[in-house]
Amino acid sequence: MIKCKRIEIHGTEVTIDVENNNEYVSLTDIARYKDPERSDYILQNWMRNRSTIEFIGLWELFNNPIFNSIEFDGIKLDQLGARL
Template identity: 40%
Template sequence: MTEIAKEKKSSSPGYLIQSWMRSNATIEYLRIWEKIYNPRFQEAACDELIHTVKTTGTTLTPSLWISTTQAMGMRTSRGKGGGTTAHPEIATMFQAWMFPEVMLDLIQCYRMIQH
């Protein structure tokens, strides 16, 4: 995800990831993904985290999401070569959010396989 964000704005990729995580649609997507693939996902903690973010102005970061909910769809690392990585289904959603042409490609592919 950090590499995808660098394509758009190389100076602050972390900020772009945080901006994506401000969306209710993003959080619901992450929640659904984790419920499907992660038996350790803490849904009650997710609800509390969403409430805290909405009522206190806390910034939701990948690290906070992961540590609070036991999410496994994203990983973060610090230091040289660090950043945020994600399962391809999550990274693609982020990429589609950043680049409308990617979203259009996805929709066109989906429509083609429907016919």
């Protein structure tokens, strides 16, 4: 069962979902702090960042027992291309 709670950070309401004692913070809510009208641009730019992509890969590797690292390597190469 997922429980939802909200906290206020610097005047911005941020949603936190709690499931099985794990907390999941809404990145969209955090992005709204930077640009309330276009939080989607903030997230798109963040997802293109090399450090973000590498972090997601490591997080999945440690936390997802069915993580397909070969598939992820293809996605990473596609997204980062010559920046690797």
